[in-house]
Amino acid sequence: MSEIVLKIDDKEVKVAAGTTVLQAAQQAGIYIPTLCHHEKLEAFGGCRLCIVEVESRGWTSYVVSCLYPVAKDIIVRTRSEKVDKIRKVLVEELMAHAPDAPELVKLAEVYGADRNRFERKESFCVVCGLCVRYCDEVKHLNAVGFIDNGAEREISFIPEVAKDVCWECQECFALCPTSYAQAAYLLTEALAFPGQRKAAVRAAKVPVATQRIIPIKPVAATT
Amino acid sequence: MSGNNIDGIIAIIEKYRGQPGSLIHALVEIQHENHWLPREVMHQVADALEVPFAQVMQIASFYKAFSLTPKGRHEVHVCTGMTCHLRGAAKLQAKVEELTGLRDGETDAENKFTFETGACLGSCSIGPELIVDGKHYGRMTPEKVEAVLKQYE
Ligand code: SF4
Ligand code: FES
Ligand code: FES
Numbered sequence: 338m339s340e341i342v343l344k345i346d347d348k349e350v351k352v353a354a355g356t357t358v359l360q361a362a363q364q365a366g367i368y369i370p371t372l373c374h375h376e377k378l379e380a381f382g383g384c385r386l387c388i389v390e391v392e393s394r395g396w397t398s399y400v401v402s403c404l405y406p407v408a409k410d411i412i413v414r415t416r417s418e419k420v421d422k423i424r425k426v427l428v429e430e431l432m433a434h435a436p437d438a439p440e441l442v443k444l445a446e447v448y449g450a451d452r453n454r455f456e457r458k459e460s461f462c463v464v465c466g467l468c469v470r471y472c473d474e475v476k477h478l479n480a481v482g483f484i485d486n487g488a489e490r491e492i493s494f495i496p497e498v499a500k501d502v503c504w505e506c507q508e509c510f511a512l513c514p515t516s517y518a519q520a521a522y523l524l525t526e527a528l529a530f531p532g533q534r535k536a537a538v539r540a541a542k543v544p545v546a547t548q549r550i551i552p553i554k555p556v557a558a559t560t
Numbered sequence: 561m562s563g564n565n566i567d568g569i570i571a572i573i574e575k576y577r578g579q580p581g582s583l584i585h586a587l588v589e590i591q592h593e594n595h596w597l598p599r600e601v602m603h604q605v606a607d608a609l610e611v612p613f614a615q616v617m618q619i620a621s622f623y624k625a626f627s628l629t630p631k632g633r634h635e636v637h638v639c640t641g642m643t644c645h646l647r648g649a650a651k652l653q654a655k656v657e658e659l660t661g662l663r664d665g666e667t668d669a670e671n672k673f674t675f676e677t678g679a680c681l682g683s684c685s686i687g688p689e690l691i692v693d694g695k696h697y698g699r700m701t702p703e704k705v706e707a708v709l710k711q712y713e
Contacts, residue, residue, distance in 0.1 A: 473612065482614025484621040495614050497603070 496529035641680030
């Protein structure tokens with residue numbers, strides 16, 4: 338496979354053709370912030386936080402690095418005044434959903450984002466799609482999916498599927514940057530199949546102390 | 561699934577059995593045949609076309625052409641676009657709502673009418689207009705609405 342040489346933040350990087358700019362940066366040990374990226378999943382390009390500045394033959398453009406393939410002799414800048422400003426607004430928009438999400442709190446500090454800039458949204462899901470894509474691509478269970486479109490887009494657990502598989506898996510809960518996946522599951526359970534899990538536990542006579550509890554992600558202290 | 565055209569739906573599902581790539585075609589045809597997509601039908605589509613139910617839901621909820629709630633036998637539209645609005649669409653809408661007892665987006669219990677508003681239905685010159693099952697009634701006035709709706713059973 339042919340190799341491509343490009344420049345990322347003044348560092349010469351050599352990677353295989355077809356690599357994305359994000360992967361190339363990661364291989365070179367250069368950090369680009371991401372939210373919807375996960376190495377086991379297809380690139381999604383949903384959060385736009387991984388945006389970088391690319392200079393190619395004198396032209397500067399802004400691209401989403403998790404989707405953008407490397408090209409010969411391009412110059413990538415992972416931070417610039419404009420890149421930082423775009424990320425700041427993106428973080429502010431995401432914080433309208435989830436002002437306390439640890440990853441966002443950290444990013445807000447870096448980019449000087451104001452968590453109260455935009456009006457609070459009802460749902461704290463940032464539609465990164467990690468839960469939906471993980472359930473589909475890795476687990477092949479499709480217990481959670483997208484519904485609706487545009488600004489109304491949401492994730493939704495499918496009760497018929499979720500009731501049999503989610504409690505045993507719960508893997509998407511830990512992936513979710515905002516803990517919404519877990520909340521959405523519990524709400525679905527409460528509405529669509531309440532008590533089923535407790536009944537099963539009772540029937541199996543599992544002592545309460547050894548029942549699995551939801552592994553709640555530690556929320557980083559907002560100092 | 562009473563009230564649904566079961567044979568028609570089954571025929572469509574069978575036509576696309578085992579073809580995940582035809583999901584949208586199948587849903588479009590079922591929507592056309594049945595005017596809405598009941599959940600059980602979407603489950604059958606998922607099973608037959610071998611796609612996850614979550615994906616069927618994703619597609620069905622994404623496009624406004626699909627309805628996930630029951631639709632009446634007749635679809636009544638009042639244009640609320642700017643031209644029709646200036647020509648009195650609001651009064652027209654109020655009259656339709658009064659006669660049918662339906663608000664925007666609702667369907668009556670007998671599944672007779674579904675009432676929806678829409679913005680600019682492309683016939684500004686004959687506005688304000690009332691559209692029933694695709695038939696345009698131009699220059700509509702609140703007084704004439706009753707006679708139009710009476711034609712539909
Ligand atoms: S529930 Fe969490 S993981 Fe799923 S799309 Fe929303 S923010 Fe992402
Ligand atoms: S990581 Fe690239 S768009 Fe989210
Ligand atoms: S505004 Fe009603 S048809 Fe254009």
